[in-house]
Amino acid sequence: MSPDFSKYTDGLVPVIVQDANSDKVLMLGFMNEAALEQTQREGKVCFFSRSKQRLWTKGETSGHFLQVKEIHTDCDQDTLLIKAIPAGPVCHTGADTCFGETNPAFSLQKLEQVIADRKANPSEGSYTSSLFQKGVNKVAQKVGEEAVELVIESKDDDRDKFLNEAADLLYHYLILLQQKECRLSDVIQILAGREK
Numbered sequence: 001m002s003p004d005f006s007k008y009t010d011g012l013v014p015v016i017v018q019d020a021n022s023d024k025v026l027m028l029g030f031m032n033e034a035a036l037e038q039t040q041r042e043g044k045v046c047f048f049s050r051s052k053q054r055l056w057t058k059g060e061t062s063g064h065f066l067q068v069k070e071i072h073t074d075c076d077q078d079t080l081l082i083k084a085i086p087a088g089p090v091c092h093t094g095a096d097t098c099f100g101e102t103n104p105a106f107s108l109q110k111l112e113q114v115i116a117d118r119k120a121n122p123s124e125g126s127y128t129s130s131l132f133q134k135g136v137n138k139v140a141q142k143v144g145e146e147a148v149e150l151v152i153e154s155k156d157d158d159r160d161k162f163l164n165e166a167a168d169l170l171y172h173y174l175i176l177l178q179q180k181e182c183r184l185s186d187v188i189q190i191l192a193g194r195e196k
Contacts, residue, residue, distance in 0.1 A: 001071065005033050007078045012048055017058075017090070020069040020083040021109040026090040027098040029058070031080060043068050045084055064088035085113075108174070108184060115178050131175055139179045142172045 005011050012030040019026055029047035031039070035055050038046040042057070045066035049056035059065035066084035073080055086103070089096055096103035118128040131139050146169040153162040177184060 001073050002077060003031075003036065003073050003080055004077045007076075012050075013078055013080055015045075015047065015080040015082060017045060017066060017082050017084055019103055020085050021107045021113075022104050024097055024101055024103045025099060026066070026084070026086060026096075026103070027058075036080070039068060039082070040071070045082055058090075059087060062088065064090065066090070108170075111171070112174055112178070112184055115174050119178055128175060131172075132179060136176075136179050139172070139176050143169070143176050146172050 003013050005013060007013070011032050013032075015029045015031050017026045017029065018024065029045075030050060031046070032048045035046045035048045038055060038057070044057055044059070045068060046055055046057045048054070057065070065087045066082070067087065068082060068084050070083040071080060072083075086096075090103075091098045095101075115128055118126050119132045122129040122133065131142065146165065150162070150165040150169050153165045156162070174184065177187070
């Protein structure tokens with residue numbers, strides 16, 4: 001990745017920040033070479049503030065940092081796309097995004113991150129952590145049990161019970177994926193490869 005900072009007279013390139021989980025566009029800022037280097041080094045989005053005329057880490061006052069997941073350049077090497085995880089509202093107005101959109105509080109990707117955290121940092125009293133501690137056989141058994149319960153509920157007409165069992169199955173399936181050191185994106189990639 002080699003953004004062309006010389007393309008613009010002020011040595012700044014535009015930076016689009018997108019939520020790594022929801023794909024919502026969060027904000028637009030500008031970076032010079034020093035801001036990009038600091039962003040890569042610290043893992044938090046740092047801009048060059050045109051009003052303050054200095055490097056400015058997003059969240060340095062509010063604590064609402066943007067944790068970097070990926071950085072890409074566009075085809076002309078003169079714009080950056082940063083996929084990040086926001087630690088809170090992104091806009092100075094308190095809105096989720098600078099475009100007045102609401103960033104969903106829940107997504108399967110966020111749930112997957114919570115599950116991964118429970119595996120990496122076991123928490124006492126956490127059901128998810130306790131499943132990981134019991135090993136793959138117990139996790140797989142739970143997936144099987146939840147699948148059977150979903151099948152049973154599908155034969156009745158109680159929509160709420162059916163959806164709750166579907167949620168239980170999906171949750172335990174995500175735990176099993178994590179136990180096997182796989183991600184939902186790995187499964188999606190396989191499904192995409194099967195599309196005809």
